Amino acid sequence: MWNLLQAHTYWDWLAFGTLLLILEIFGAGGYLLWTGIAAAAVGLLVFILPGLEWALQLVAFAVLCVSTATFWWYRQRKTGETDQPLLNRRGQELIGRVFVVHEAIVDGRGKIKVGDGVWLARGADAAVGSHVRVVEQQDVHLLVEPAAAKGQPEP
Structure with a gap:
């Protein structure tokens, strides 16, 4: 088990990200979307840096999960001016x-x-x-x- 944990390849991360994105389709409400994107980004990072330690991979995954979710949360809360301010406010x-x-x-x-x-x-x-x-x-x-x-x- 320990060897399996230490031997993550970029394919493992891409498969994990794909699995999370597929699960998101079934109605997770966006929670798995950003986690899946973070897993795919770690897969890309491991592809570029193949000797990256497993602990750094997990840290990168955690940081990317939090940062992508936080980015989208702030992006959704950002209130911008619109040319139709009363749209859907009948x-x-x-x-x-x-x-x-x-x-x-x-x-x-x-x-x-x-x-x-x-x-x-x-x-x-x-x-x-x-x-x-x-x-x-x-x-x-x-x-x-x-x-x-x-x-x-x-x-």
Whole structure:
């Protein structure tokens, strides 16, 4: 067993990396992706430096695992400017728009018609057919206020 541990070749590291990447396909959520990439990188390192001690191979693997995962974590957290800041934030896109009350808002709760769908609404009491303006989104509710008489509903 000790001899097997000391005799890692670059093929062993590449096979290990490939195995981890295959396992990632089955839904590891990204955890095995960076470990597999680190194993493949150690395989490349052992190919370039064939006399690399097994202990240094394991240290390189550990360092690469942590560094690749940390790099991707920071990369994913980096918030950059986008030309579509409201993409996939449907409720935020509706703020400021005027809609028709679909189900009367009574005791602060009701529904409004938005396009071909209906959204839960909270706000001042309003009758069916009246116009309301969306002022905020909280969870699945749109906070609304009565719209001015000149406001027209949007489709």
